[in-house]
Amino acid sequence: METRLTLGPLLFNWPAEKRRDFYFRIADEAAVDSVCLGEVVCAKRAPFFDPHLPEVMERLQAAGKEVVHSTLALINNAAEMEGVRALAAEPDFLIEANDLASAALLRGRPHVIGPFVNVYNEGTLGYLARQGAVRACLPVELPAASIAVLARSGLCDIEVMVFGRLPLAISARCYHARAHNLHKDGCRYVCEQDPDGMDVDSLTGQSFLAVNGTQTLSYTVSNLLGDLRSMRDAGVGRFRLSPQDTDMVAVTRLFREVLDGRQEPGVASERLAGLMDGVPFSNGFHHATEGLRMVEDAG
Amino acid sequence: MTRALELVCPAGTPAALRSAVDAGADAVYLGFRDATNARNFPGLNFSRQDLKEGLAYAHRHDVQVFVAINTFPTAGDPGPWHRAVDDAAGLGADAVILADIGVLDYAATRHPGLRRHLSVQASASTADAIVFYQREFGVKRVVLPRVLTVAEIAAINQATGVQTEVFAFGGLCVMAEGRCALSSYVTGQSPNICGVCSPASHVRYEEAGDSMISRLGDITVNIFGRDEPAGYPTLCKGRYIAEGSARYLFEEPTSLNTLSILGDLAAAGVTALKIEGRQRGRAYVAQVVAAFRKAVDAAARGEPVDSSGLDRITEGGRETAGAYRKSWH
Numbered sequence: 140m141e142t143r144l145t146l147g148p149l150l151f152n153w154p155a156e157k158r159r160d161f162y163f164r165i166a167d168e169a170a171v172d173s174v175c176l177g178e179v180v181c182a183k184r185a186p187f188f189d190p191h192l193p194e195v196m197e198r199l200q201a202a203g204k205e206v207v208h209s210t211l212a213l214i215n216n217a218a219e220m221e222g223v224r225a226l227a228a229e230p231d232f233l234i235e236a237n238d239l240a241s242a243a244l245l246r247g248r249p250h251v252i253g254p255f256v257n258v259y260n261e262g263t264l265g266y267l268a269r270q271g272a273v274r275a276c277l278p279v280e281l282p283a284a285s286i287a288v289l290a291r292s293g294l295c296d297i298e299v300m301v302f303g304r305l306p307l308a309i310s311a312r313c314y315h316a317r318a319h320n321l322h323k324d325g326c327r328y329v330c331e332q333d334p335d336g337m338d339v340d341s342l343t344g345q346s347f348l349a350v351n352g353t354q355t356l357s358y359t360v361s362n363l364l365g366d367l368r369s370m371r372d373a374g375v376g377r378f379r380l381s382p383q384d385t386d387m388v389a390v391t392r393l394f395r396e397v398l399d400g401r402q403e404p405g406v407a408s409e410r411l412a413g414l415m416d417g418v419p420f421s422n423g424f425h426h427a428t429e430g431l432r433m434v435e436d437a438g
Numbered sequence: 439m440t441r442a443l444e445l446v447c448p449a450g451t452p453a454a455l456r457s458a459v460d461a462g463a464d465a466v467y468l469g470f471r472d473a474t475n476a477r478n479f480p481g482l483n484f485s486r487q488d489l490k491e492g493l494a495y496a497h498r499h500d501v502q503v504f505v506a507i508n509t510f511p512t513a514g515d516p517g518p519w520h521r522a523v524d525d526a527a528g529l530g531a532d533a534v535i536l537a538d539i540g541v542l543d544y545a546a547t548r549h550p551g552l553r554r555h556l557s558v559q560a561s562a563s564t565a566d567a568i569v570f571y572q573r574e575f576g577v578k579r580v581v582l583p584r585v586l587t588v589a590e591i592a593a594i595n596q597a598t599g600v601q602t603e604v605f606a607f608g609g610l611c612v613m614a615e616g617r618c619a620l621s622s623y624v625t626g627q628s629p630n631i632c633g634v635c636s637p638a639s640h641v642r643y644e645e646a647g648d649s650m651i652s653r654l655g656d657i658t659v660n661i662f663g664r665d666e667p668a669g670y671p672t673l674c675k676g677r678y679i680a681e682g683s684a685r686y687l688f689e690e691p692t693s694l695n696t697l698s699i700l701g702d703l704a705a706a707g708v709t710a711l712k713i714e715g716r717q718r719g720r721a722y723v724a725q726v727v728a729a730f731r732k733a734v735d736a737a738a739r740g741e742p743v744d745s746s747g748l749d750r751i752t753e754g755g756r757e758t759a760g761a762y763r764k765s766w767h
Contacts, residue, residue, distance in 0.1 A: 213614050214564045216590055240566035259510035262540020280619045280628055288513035307620050308613035311585035311761050314687055318680040323767045340679040341658035357623060430623035
């Protein structure tokens with residue numbers, strides 16, 4: 140089966156120019172078919188990048204990439220809802236809804252369901268597909284067995300996140316601001332200091348989590364290189380790479396090579412480790428165990 | 439003010455149900471003894487026979503019973519969730535509290551006469567989301583996620599006309615409910631799939647010299663000094679190191695308590711108050727329900743509310759109005 144790669148939305152708060160240049164390079168060099176733009180975590184960040192959006196979209200589309208606009212994971216007030224409404228009013232955009240309020244706005248037209256919507260079973264997937272969802276990127280904690288059931292259901296295209304820190308929780312409270320003894324309303328955008336999130340360690344020195352504003356992610360980086368082929372065989376046609384502050388072009392090539400049978404997962408995984416600066420991998424969710432674990436005999 | 443806020447009270451056991459009814463609950467919520475509800479703890483919850491008897495007791499005292507079926511069915515195996523809805527309907531429950539779209543769809547289609555509430559686990563935080571659930575599945579009431587200020591709740595009530603129920607007392611989720619995988623990341627047990635968070639089966643306490651280490655799975659959640667009470671290692675209430683200093687990064691071990699803002703919640707158009715604590719014993723339930731009964735009735739008569747009544751039983755002796763106040767965010 141033919142497989143496609145998606146570059147997920149950038150979850151972290153990179154400076155606008157860095158973000159723009161990142162997408163320019165993705166457009167020119169990355170082995171991805173789709174690219175998700177849009178702010179998913181904190182509406183306060185969006186205005187900085189908005190001026191660059193048209194040129195980034197143009198560059199990506201000129202390179203033959205499908206552009207998808209992702210919406211906020213947690214819509215917290217009426218002003219944020221208005222932002223989503225304005226986006227949904229653009230008839231030509233393919234939009235990825237990350238909550239049900241956004242999905243409701245897109246009813247009757249083709250759209251994508253994002254990983255922050257709780258799609259755990261075929262009852263929910265079937266309902267969303269009847270509303271117009273053509274693709275669903277599944278929640279990160281879904282195990283392989285559930286992914287296979289949903290992929291085989293044929294209700295809509297299934298996408299699975301296979302690389303990047305795992306988004307574990309979203310809150311109304313900003314922990315980045317809190318760690319800097321600031322309030323969310325006067326946050327001074329301190330999240331910009333941590334392009335891969337702020338490290339959170341346990342009191343006994345275990346690397347545990349990464350905080351990204353109101354979002355909490357895993358410290359480990361999800362790596363499902365060893366599971367790509369079994370997912371493909373189960374009918375999963377799309378795989379999502381979530382941007383981290385590393386050579387993402389090289390990351391996309393490694394996943395493409397494994398899917399194309401040009402590289403063994405083990406070798407690709409070693410090369411991927413070389414790009415991750417010692418941050419450990421995990422694949423536990425996929426193997427129905429603790430999410431932080433790396434099940435070594437995968438694949 | 440004349441309208442009293444409805445008091446929706448927890449029952450993890452038949453004994454707690456009777457205590458809540460006797461202490462003045464308007465409604466009791468409970469779950470079946472399996473993974474179909476979000477408090478799937480060993481030794482808790484109701485068999486079908488327990489529910490039948492509990493319904494009889496509650497209805498005799500003019501108290502309603504809501505059945506929480508608020509986890510997300512496993513792909514390929516929706517049967518237990520569908521049976522839970524069928525049995526709640528068959529036994530005469532007053533409402534079911536649902537989170538999953540597939541289950542809502544099933545309940546609305548198969549049991550149109552069964553009242554449907556939207557669980558907090560569905561995380562409907564906007565008027566648009568609430569209207570969606572009302573329009574598509576005939577939801578009559580929404581339990582609001584603990585991410586909204588009182589002003590935001592008032593705006594939602596004005597915009598939707600759907601009844602809202604808000605958390606009034608007890609444990610405080612600091613993450614948006616139904617969208618948190620911290621517990622499954624550390625233990626493999628997911629609130630959404632298994633109905634458990636930071637499960638006791640994975641808790642360990644370990645003495646180390648003068649201190650006590652609490653762990654969940656392999657992760658150190660806190661270290662307590664000799665003079666500190668060792669709290670339960672719920673992941674989001676742990677002490678962690680960020681930016682070079684150890685702190686309660688997400689939230690202190692604290693309880694939500696809204697006794698001091700009951701008037702504000704009523705003025706915001708809230709219909710019902712939910713007391714958290716299906717894992718609590720019947721004495722706790724009786725004490726909290728009685729205090730809220732008194733406070734809610736006083737507020738409805740326009741009298742001052744004694745907001746100190748529950749100070750001794752809040753977690754760590756500390757309490758917060760949580761997200762209801764803007765300063766929490």
